[in-house]
Amino acid sequence: MLSKEMLEYVATLVEKSLGIQYARENHYQLEKRMDEVAAAFGMRGTEELFHTLRDRTNSKAMNALLDASTNNETSFFRDRAVFDAFAGELLGNPEFAGNTQNYIRIWSAASSTGQEAYSLAILLRQWQLQKPNRNYEIVVTDFSERVLQQAKEGKYSDLEVQRGLTPELLSKHFEKNTTAPGYWMVRPELKRQMSFRKVNLLEDWSDIGTFHIVFCRNVLIYQNMENKRKVIGRLINTILPDGYLVLGAAETLIGLSEKFEIRRLGKAVYYQKLPKG
Ligand SMILES: C[S@@+](CC[C@H](N)C(=O)[O-])C[C@H]1O[C@@H](n2cnc3c(N)ncnc32)[C@H](O)[C@@H]1O
Structure with a gap:
């Protein structure tokens, strides 16, 4: 003891x-x-x-x-409204993030085992297939190398795929793992525009580049006020003008930053970076 x-x-x-x-x-x-x-x-x-x-x-x-010590709870299309808004209100909007070049760069920060990132990839792939010159990149990060390894492998159990994926999406984007019964693998084409790396949000990640949208969901909830401010203050610099930040359903920017405008997209809350943010 x-x-x-x-x-x-x-x-x-x-x-x-x-x-x-x-x-x-x-x-x-x-x-x-x-x-x-x-x-x-x-x-x-x-x-x-x-x-x-x-x-x-x-x-x-x-x-x-x-x-x-980390809590890695996640699922595909967790908080469905966020993904409905992403597909319907953002990808469907030609002005999205001043995106005239048909290129979208996204960061799934604190992605855990990758379900959030693959849910976005499923929607982006659909968007890309509508017009051949469209492209995207998803940067997937987490502190935990254990969960990041699973994300990178794209290997999910029967139970995990049942949480959030329809049978259609499952058969379209995943294949049965032939060597490990009860497991599924993400099809390679879904992974093609994704990169994976370890990032501790409290440490230096200034070389990560800039994004049209950053998903930083269900991680700040575990942080004290000082850390929340610190992380948000640095995330701002990675978001392109008019770009978006998405937090978890129980998280808010209120009292943390005035550099974003609250946007209700469908049933979801997105934070849009102010032009002078
Ligand atoms: C509850 S999961 C959220 C997963 C996903 N974003 C979602 O909303 O479904 C929280 C993740 O944050 C990661 N995490 C915790 N502290 C972190 C830190 N300081 N830097 C980066 N990741 C961290 C954990 O490893 C865990 O995988």
Whole structure:
């Protein structure tokens, strides 16, 4: 058993690295995760892990603990209204983000296992097929290398594909995995315009470029106010004039930034960057 002070120390370490907060009443969860990481690394117990974290002697164990602290809940077309608005109001609008060149660049930040990004790819592929000169790129990022690896592979269980995909979309864009029964693989053409990379939103990602639209959903909810402001303040610079930011259903920009205008697109809320934002 770790002392209160030890758990406090580790909770602060996680918060500083990733912004994820463990309230004191949830320190037992942190200890449980430490237990799992210690076992995975063949350590004698959480005390040994604590010492390697404090002395910074095992960066892999540190990363594993941070990874285990993330909540990776996601599904295809999560919050359907957001995707209906994307397809209907934005892709259907020739003025979208001043997009005269038929090219759209999108960032799925904190994408988890990739369902959000592939849902967008399904819609963009449809949009592209309507006119041959249309093109797009989706940059898919997350802090966790574990979830990013799954996103990159595009491998989903029966249960995962049942969450949000219609049978038509499933057969059109996925094929059964021949070596792992009960799993599906994204068809290669859907992945073609996607790139994957590890990004910690609290660290430096200034080389990521600019986007017509950034999806940063269900990640800021775990951050304190200071981190939320910091991340939003930097996200603004990656969004092209008139471009959009999309947050999770329970998240808001109110009190965080005045550089966006709230736009109700269908039943979804999008934040459009102000021309001087
Ligand atoms: C609940 S999932 C959201 C997935 C998807 N955006 C959605 O809304 O369905 C939150 C993701 O944020 C990632 N995450 C947490 N803190 C992060 C940070 N500081 N930088 C980048 N990703 C982070 C987690 O690894 C996790 O995969």
